[in-house]
Amino acid sequence: MTVNIARRQIVALLLCALALVGCEPVEQQSNASDILRQDLTGTFEPVVPGKPLSFPQDHLAHPGFRAEWWYLTANLESDTGETFGVQWTLFRFATSTEKGDGWKSPQMYMAHTVVTSKNKTWHAERFARGGIGQAGVVSKPYRAWLDNWSWRSYGDTPFPGQLEFADGAMAGDLTVSNQGALIYQGDNGYSKKHATEDIASYYFSAPFLDISGSLQLDGKSYQVKGNGWYDREWSSVGLSEKQLGWDWFSIHLDDGSALMVYQIREKDAKPYYFGSLSWPDGKTIILQPGDIRLTPMSFTTHKGKNYPLDWRVDVPAHQIELKVDVVRKEQWLPFVFSYWEGPIKVSGSHSGQGFMELTGY
Numbered sequence: 001m002t003v004n005i006a007r008r009q010i011v012a013l014l015l016c017a018l019a020l021v022g023c024e025p026v027e028q029q030s031n032a033s034d035i036l037r038q039d040l041t042g043t044f045e046p047v048v049p050g051k052p053l054s055f056p057q058d059h060l061a062h063p064g065f066r067a068e069w070w071y072l073t074a075n076l077e078s079d080t081g082e083t084f085g086v087q088w089t090l091f092r093f094a095t096s097t098e099k100g101d102g103w104k105s106p107q108m109y110m111a112h113t114v115v116t117s118k119n120k121t122w123h124a125e126r127f128a129r130g131g132i133g134q135a136g137v138v139s140k141p142y143r144a145w146l147d148n149w150s151w152r153s154y155g156d157t158p159f160p161g162q163l164e165f166a167d168g169a170m171a172g173d174l175t176v177s178n179q180g181a182l183i184y185q186g187d188n189g190y191s192k193k194h195a196t197e198d199i200a201s202y203y204f205s206a207p208f209l210d211i212s213g214s215l216q217l218d219g220k221s222y223q224v225k226g227n228g229w230y231d232r233e234w235s236s237v238g239l240s241e242k243q244l245g246w247d248w249f250s251i252h253l254d255d256g257s258a259l260m261v262y263q264i265r266e267k268d269a270k271p272y273y274f275g276s277l278s279w280p281d282g283k284t285i286i287l288q289p290g291d292i293r294l295t296p297m298s299f300t301t302h303k304g305k306n307y308p309l310d311w312r313v314d315v316p317a318h319q320i321e322l323k324v325d326v327v328r329k330e331q332w333l334p335f336v337f338s339y340w341e342g343p344i345k346v347s348g349s350h351s352g353q354g355f356m357e358l359t360g361y
Helices: 002-018 032-036
Strands: 067-078 083-094 107-116 121-129 135-138 143-146 149-153 161-167 170-178 190-192 200-217 220-235 243-253 258-266 269-278 284-287 293-302 305-315 320-326 337-348 352-358
Touching: 067 200, 067 352, 083 135, 083 143, 083 149, 083 200, 083 220, 083 337, 107 135, 107 143, 107 170, 107 337, 121 143, 121 170, 170 220, 190 269, 200 243, 200 258, 200 269, 220 243, 243 305, 243 320, 243 337, 258 305, 305 337, 305 352, 320 352
Parallel strands: none
Antiparallel strands: 067 083, 067 220, 083 107, 107 121, 135 143, 143 149, 149 161, 161 170, 170 200, 190 200, 200 220, 243 258, 243 352, 258 269, 269 284, 293 305, 305 320, 320 337, 337 352
C-alpha cells in the first residue's frame, strides 16, 4: 500500500508540475507533448546557440533545465527468427530550480520500458523522486537508473554498457556498444524547434549501436541481437503554445546510413521539419526544413484519437523515397503522457528498419 500511495503522489506531482493549468485537475492520459510546452523562460536555464557540447559531462543530468531524456530504441532478432522492438527511456523533470536534498529535491524521474513483437506489446512505467537514491544518473562509472531498471558501464560514458530491466512478465539483459560517432543534431547540437520563435533543445544521437543479449517474455527466453539508436535531449521550453506535437522517425537504411526526420505540427501553420543523414565514420548532413517531406497515407482511430500510421518519407536531394509500415498497429502506449511508439520497416528507394513516435494526437 505504501508503494502505491508513493507512486500516486509522484504521478500527481508530475501532473501538477507539468500541466499547463498549474495544479488544476487533469486527466492522466495527457499528451506527451505537454511536458515541453509550458513557458518558464527566466526560471530554468535557456538553450542558446553556439554553446559546445562537452563530454563526458553531457552524458549526465542537467538539473538547471526543465526536462531531458535518455532514449534507446532497438530492432532485434532472436536466434530462432522472432523479431522484437525494444524501447527504454529515462526522463528527468524539474519542478523548480531550487536545490534540495533527499525528499526536498525538485528533480523527478519517470521511465518507460516497452518490448514489441509482431503479436504483442509488453510495457511498464515507473516514477521516482531524485535525491533519495531511487533514480538518477552518475559517472565514474556511468549509471542511469530507476529502481532495478539500469543502464551501466565501467567507464564514464554509456558505451559499452549493460541495460537491465524487469517488470512482471518482461525482462531484458542487453549489451550496448557504439559502432559510430556521436551525431550532433541541428547546429552542432543546438536543435531548433520552431521557424520563428526562440525554441530549441540540445540534442545529440548515437545512431550506430550494436545490441545483443537476452529477453524474457511470458516465461520464455530469447537470445537476441540487432541494431539500436540512442538519443539525448534536454531543454527548458520545447514547444510553443500553438505546436500540437511531433512525428519522429529514426531509420537504419540498407546502404549503411542512418536517417532521422522530425516534424512538429502547429495549429493553423505548416509543420516545422528537421533531421539528419549520417554515417558511422561521423559524416553528417543536417537536413533543413525544405529538404523533408512527410506525408501521412492512412489514419487509424483508437479511443477517440485519430492518427496516421502509414507514411511516405521523402528527402529528394538525397534520392530517398520511403514507404513506412508499422510492425504492429496497436502501439498507443497508455502511460501518464500517452503516445504511439513502435518499430517500423521501410521500403522504396531503400529498405531498412527503425522506430516511429507520434505525440499530441
